[in-house]
Amino acid sequence: MRFELSGVTLGYGGDAVVGGLDLEVRSGEILVVVGGSGCGKSTLLRALAGLLPPRGGRILADGQPVRGPSSERALMFQEDALLPWRSARRNVELALAIRKVPDRRRHSERWLAEVGLGEHAARLPAQLSGGQRQRVQLARTLAAQPRAILMDEPFGALDAQTRAGMQQMLLDLHRANPATVVFVTHDVDEALILADRVAVLTPRGVEAVLDASAATKEEILCSLRA
Amino acid sequence: MTALLEQTQAPPAATSGGRRGGYRARWAVRLTSLAAAVLAWQWVTAGDVRLWVRFDRLPTPVEVWRELVRQLGEPVHYEDVAQSLVRILTGFGIAAVLGIGLGIAIGRSRLLADVLQPLFEVVRPIPAIALVPVAILLFPTNEQGIVFITFVSAFFPILVSTRHAVRALPTVWEDAIATIGGGRIRTLASVVLPGALPGVFSGLSVGIGVSWICVISAEMISGDYGVGYRTWKAYTIVDYPGVLVGMLTIGALGWLTSASVERAGRWATRWLPANLKDRTR
Numbered sequence: 001m002r003f004e005l006s007g008v009t010l011g012y013g014g015d016a017v018v019g020g021l022d023l024e025v026r027s028g029e030i031l032v033v034v035g036g037s038g039c040g041k042s043t044l045l046r047a048l049a050g051l052l053p054p055r056g057g058r059i060l061a062d063g064q065p066v067r068g069p070s071s072e073r074a075l076m077f078q079e080d081a082l083l084p085w086r087s088a089r090r091n092v093e094l095a096l097a098i099r100k101v102p103d104r105r106r107h108s109e110r111w112l113a114e115v116g117l118g119e120h121a122a123r124l125p126a127q128l129s130g131g132q133r134q135r136v137q138l139a140r141t142l143a144a145q146p147r148a149i150l151m152d153e154p155f156g157a158l159d160a161q162t163r164a165g166m167q168q169m170l171l172d173l174h175r176a177n178p179a180t181v182v183f184v185t186h187d188v189d190e191a192l193i194l195a196d197r198v199a200v201l202t203p204r205g206v207e208a209v210l211d212a213s214a215a216t217k218e219e220i221l222c223s224l225r226a
Numbered sequence: 227m228t229a230l231l232e233q234t235q236a237p238p239a240a241t242s243g244g245r246r247g248g249y250r251a252r253w254a255v256r257l258t259s260l261a262a263a264v265l266a267w268q269w270v271t272a273g274d275v276r277l278w279v280r281f282d283r284l285p286t287p288v289e290v291w292r293e294l295v296r297q298l299g300e301p302v303h304y305e306d307v308a309q310s311l312v313r314i315l316t317g318f319g320i321a322a323v324l325g326i327g328l329g330i331a332i333g334r335s336r337l338l339a340d341v342l343q344p345l346f347e348v349v350r351p352i353p354a355i356a357l358v359p360v361a362i363l364l365f366p367t368n369e370q371g372i373v374f375i376t377f378v379s380a381f382f383p384i385l386v387s388t389r390h391a392v393r394a395l396p397t398v399w400e401d402a403i404a405t406i407g408g409g410r411i412r413t414l415a416s417v418v419l420p421g422a423l424p425g426v427f428s429g430l431s432v433g434i435g436v437s438w439i440c441v442i443s444a445e446m447i448s449g450d451y452g453v454g455y456r457t458w459k460a461y462t463i464v465d466y467p468g469v470l471v472g473m474l475t476i477g478a479l480g481w482l483t484s485a486s487v488e489r490a491g492r493w494a495t496r497w498l499p500a501n502l503k504d505r506t507r
């Protein structure tokens with residue numbers, strides 16, 4: 001799935017958060033968005049998901065204006081978005097039930113195993129750690145098999161080793177099934193590991209879009225400071 | 227006076243046996259307290275004590291006990307209990323279905339809120355029992371009137387708590403379902419209803435309590451059977467032990483119905499962190 005944003009202004013209530021956003025997300029690429037806290041990264045993802053209509057400008061997905069949420073553009077939230085009364089497995093099953101997939105139990109256990117939580121499938125969210133809950137949410141998002149995966153700091157609560165494992169899993173999955181990924185982080189190293197391209201976001205808009213194979217950490221940090 | 231300033235020695239703390247023995251000791255205290263109250267009751271009633279409050283008219287616990295045993299041997303007692311239970315379960319059941327349904331509808335739709343809310347706000351402040359004359363006018367039979375009063379009394383607490391619970395749901399749950407492709411029905415069934423259950427059950431708890439009050443009062447005013455009717459009847463024929471047995475029966479049934487709702491609520495919300503803790507304790 002391909003996104004085109006031109007002159008997009010986003011905000012809540014009376015206040016605009018970011019204005020003048022121009023950005024293209026190419027089909028099948030991993031675009032990593034970096035930016036300081038509060039600069040509007042989550043807001044941008046909500047707009048791409050169709051949860052927040054833009055105040056101005058246009059957001060196109062495959063040439064069509066984004067009008068509302070759709071299973072084609074699944075968002076993995078930064079905050080806890082699991083249903084607390086459903087076990088990890090039943091949270092993942094929800095995505096499968098919406099797609100009317102048969103044999104949900106086995107599939108959801110496979111997705112949980114994929115994120116390293118096979119043996120915790122029966123636990124409720126309250127019985128999991130913060131990082132484990134994030135991974136269940138990741139499994140639920142992946143189980144929806146969207147054409148665009150919007151990820152909001154998905155590995156923020158993980159230790160370095162688990163995080164490296166998850167990054168590798170994401171790259172492997174992407175290689176096997178190249179959906180478009182928009183990945184938000186404020187970790188520049190993570191951006192360089194995952195990205196095809198890195199977009200630097202500031203409250204004034206997209207400051208720069210850099211090719212990850214050519215860009216250096218210093219370049220990204222420099223545009224972040226600009 | 228130095229005598230006034232003299233410090234009285236504090237009595238030594240009652241030996242409670244520390245934390246381990248505490249459980250039994252506390253139950254002993256509770257049971258002793260109850261027994262003492264019954265003894266005091268026996269003493270003031272058997273001794274015809276008149277201290278402005280006229281205990282001489284009140285039946286003694288022994289008389290009440292005999293009356294209770296007598297009534298437990300008679301079918302009419304069970305018919306009364308069954309009749310009252312049918313009334314409260316019907317009224318409360320209708321109130322639960324409509325209260326939860328309309329509470330969700332009002333919580334979710336601004337249009338429905340604008341249409342229905344004003345009506346409810348006008349009727350809500352009227353205590354259900356004050357509707358008895360209207361109920362008698364409206365319904366062909368007393369039975370239906372009593373069920374109606376019971377329904378009205380439970381309906382509003384259930385409606386209001388459901389609406390609050392629906393409005394208080396975190397939007398992220400709903401957004402999460404929307405972004406994996408869930409529609410309206412899915413959101414209602416998988417997010418709104420289960421997420422609102424803790425609030426819904428606090429409404430149901432309040433509702434069952436007030437509907438007992440109302441079913442008993444309505445029976446006293448216009449019933450032909452039922453625990454409330456029987457209690458009032460006993461009063462009018464100066465059968466005071468019968469009155470007290472009626473009161474005790476009402477209390478026991480009220481406790482039973484409230485405890486059942488409470489239990490169901492704990493089961494339905496067993497995922498709440500507080501209930502999870504209870505389970506592992």
Ligand SMILES: Nc1ncnc2c1ncn2[C@@H]1O[C@H](COP(=O)(O)OP(=O)(O)OP(=O)(O)O)[C@@H](O)[C@H]1O
Pocket residue numbers: 012013017035036037038039040041042043044078186
């Ligand atoms: N629901 C909301 N209502 C009003 N303002 C909001 C809302 N959500 C976010 N904001 C504001 O919008 C701005 C951008 O928020 P956003 O969540 O997009 O930041 P972010 O880049 O994701 O930050 P972080 O890295 O800390 O997650 C912030 O100033 C925030 O205060």
Ligand SMILES: [Mg+2]
Pocket residue numbers: 041042043078152
């Ligand atoms: Mg954010």
